[in-house]
Amino acid sequence: MHETDLPHLFPAAEPGASLTPREEEVLAHLAQGDTYRMIAHRLGLSPHTVDTYLRRLRSKTGAVNRTQLTHVAFRLGYGPSGSEVFVPKPRIRRSGEHSSTNGAADSAPVRIHRAPRTPYS
Template sequence: MINDLQDSLSKLSQRELEVLVHLAQGHTYKNIARRMGLSLHTVDTYVRRIRGKTGVTNRVELTVLAAAAGHGARPESAAGAES
């Protein structure tokens, strides 16, 4: 299972990983868009790409994937936005 998660994560772009971590932290699409300076449509597109690349089908699976990516670590863009 760990290898499958790592394989899935290796397919994602840096921005997709950032969105994934925000989702795992419980942020809404609107909040993610604001934090990352994106439109809601772009956030939705990133989530669809994540799901397509990894095969996850729900938010719980996205959270598990995010934990494998960095155990809920904050992306740099989010850390800077709160300073």
């Protein structure tokens, strides 16, 4: 669904707007979670040029910020496929293993000592 009528999907988009192949490339990298610098390095561009492409994309799609532009990218099908999405696996604790980072047992209460309050604190 990459070639599409942007104004039909996004009412704030420019009338008759369509994406150039390079804009599609930049949008795909943005949907993968790449930073401006990463996109620039991977495409052999300067970060300033990537910023220019992203400004044009925001103008064409009506997106106000990077988050909305990423949403646009996903709506247009540029997001990672289901097999590429990172989903952390639940960690199974073994018996005797502590979950806290300070090495205290789960059942041991943690006490927080605070200084007595004064009328001015």
